[in-house]
Amino acid sequence: MQSVRSNQQNGVAPSVLDRAMAVLAAFDGDGRRLGVSELSRRTGLAKSTVHRLAAELVGHGLLERHGTELALGLRLFELGEQVPRQRDLRAAALPYMADLRAATHQTVHLAVLDGVEVVYLEILHSADGPMLPSRVGGRLPAHATAVGKAQLAFSPPEVIDAVLRGPLTRLSTRTATAPGLLRRELARIREQGVAYDHEESLAGVVCAASPLLTTDGSVAGAISVSGRPGRLNVRRMAPAVRTAGLALSRDLAATVPWR
Amino acid sequence: MQSVRSNQQNGVAPSVLDRAMAVLAAFDGDGRRLGVSELSRRTGLAKSTVHRLAAELVGHGLLERHGTELALGLRLFELGEQVPRQRDLRAAALPYMADLRAATHQTVHLAVLDGVEVVYLEILHSADGPMLPSRVGGRLPAHATAVGKAQLAFSPPEVIDAVLRGPLTRLSTRTATAPGLLRRELARIREQGVAYDHEESLAGVVCAASPLLTTDGSVAGAISVSGRPGRLNVRRMAPAVRTAGLALSRDLAATVPWR
Numbered sequence: 359m360q361s362v363r364s365n366q367q368n369g370v371a372p373s374v375l376d377r378a379m380a381v382l383a384a385f386d387g388d389g390r391r392l393g394v395s396e397l398s399r400r401t402g403l404a405k406s407t408v409h410r411l412a413a414e415l416v417g418h419g420l421l422e423r424h425g426t427e428l429a430l431g432l433r434l435f436e437l438g439e440q441v442p443r444q445r446d447l448r449a450a451a452l453p454y455m456a457d458l459r460a461a462t463h464q465t466v467h468l469a470v471l472d473g474v475e476v477v478y479l480e481i482l483h484s485a486d487g488p489m490l491p492s493r494v495g496g497r498l499p500a501h502a503t504a505v506g507k508a509q510l511a512f513s514p515p516e517v518i519d520a521v522l523r524g525p526l527t528r529l530s531t532r533t534a535t536a537p538g539l540l541r542r543e544l545a546r547i548r549e550q551g552v553a554y555d556h557e558e559s560l561a562g563v564v565c566a567a568s569p570l571l572t573t574d575g576s577v578a579g580a581i582s583v584s585g586r587p588g589r590l591n592v593r594r595m596a597p598a599v600r601t602a603g604l605a606l607s608r609d610l611a612a613t614v615p616w617r
Numbered sequence: 618m619q620s621v622r623s624n625q626q627n628g629v630a631p632s633v634l635d636r637a638m639a640v641l642a643a644f645d646g647d648g649r650r651l652g653v654s655e656l657s658r659r660t661g662l663a664k665s666t667v668h669r670l671a672a673e674l675v676g677h678g679l680l681e682r683h684g685t686e687l688a689l690g691l692r693l694f695e696l697g698e699q700v701p702r703q704r705d706l707r708a709a710a711l712p713y714m715a716d717l718r719a720a721t722h723q724t725v726h727l728a729v730l731d732g733v734e735v736v737y738l739e740i741l742h743s744a745d746g747p748m749l750p751s752r753v754g755g756r757l758p759a760h761a762t763a764v765g766k767a768q769l770a771f772s773p774p775e776v777i778d779a780v781l782r783g784p785l786t787r788l789s790t791r792t793a794t795a796p797g798l799l800r801r802e803l804a805r806i807r808e809q810g811v812a813y814d815h816e817e818s819l820a821g822v823v824c825a826a827s828p829l830l831t832t833d834g835s836v837a838g839a840i841s842v843s844g845r846p847g848r849l850n851v852r853r854m855a856p857a858v859r860t861a862g863l864a865l866s867r868d869l870a871a872t873v874p875w876r
Binding site for chain 2: 373374375376378379382385386390391411414415418419420422429430431432434435436437438439440441442443444470472477479493494495496497
């Protein structure tokens, strides 16, 4: 996503849509409610511009007013629930995710690859799972997660190259950030069909993930189990994750109009 | 939400944002994937305008290309998951919803009021529940649902008046569409704290709903149980729904920064 500032740096005048998206993006992460001044500071837009844009965005339900502050609006939730890539995959995956949680007593994730990052579509928490770096609708760098590596391993070379060109962000002391190392790891995943995260996304969390492949061999997402390193043996979990991944892949091929 | 056409009819030139929102809204309901011609037809915008807008929306991740067709993009899901009104309420409500499903073996709904409609935030399906008129992120007219009437009963007079001014859409043969009847029904709900839907939203579905009230008495949402008319006695369910509603209301008052 291009920010207003990056467009300005590129010498391209930001469009109305660029500015509106910059206002919405300003709420990313810690922005539950923001005032016009803070929005102006975060977007680099003049306060008067933010004022005018905010009024229009409120009119469309993309923002909501709470006193003098603004928050993301319910219309975004409505539209977001209709996004086919998440709705179809989530609906198909949920029964398999529930099976996997029941069989392993671990936390189960569903994610898709988007550029060099993964976006989490669903998380089924186990009763006593670890603190997680993920949240539904949140992003993490693909190379630092099991669901990301599982998808990268089965992605076209140009997708892998874009990730390996970096920057390869370090999320924990164990994140693999050497391109050569990651390339060998992806080759191993391609061979074995399972990716691991040995505390690479967060200390205290290990994962095993399986890619979800469509009939033509392209990647539609990944499913994983996550737990605490002392209690979850990820290699022993691999067959369960792989089994769920293969069954769900077969389902997707039959039911989802991927292309 | 104003459509491009209604703006044109009002003699107001539609802004770039109006046109972009019209393109996104064209996917509402049955619009999984649409081509430029169909988008042009649905929005009343020229094909060249749709082309240009679509390219910009794709650049921001609000639309995605699938061959020659377009679909809503993952960025909408990301933003939608961050909307505080749904995220905070859903997080607070989920444990109570799970309790209610476990205790009643019925389908449990969470919804908020938005204008004259309710938007469903979460649905926990029972094992053998009826076919439902609702879906997560979907809308129904407030006057025709238990969750809608539960919220209307505790809303300011101007909100009730806006609904009763109509149009009062008929969803089933049992939908109450007479303003006087609805006004008396809302008075009864205010007294008893529970709203019912006797096959008013869909034949074959009955519901009992409780409003969720904040400490200052304003409405934050509603929670309901739904089942089949022969098997679910909604009046016998009322104490369970009311109990969950009161407990959740107390939780909301303590944890959610509503204002």
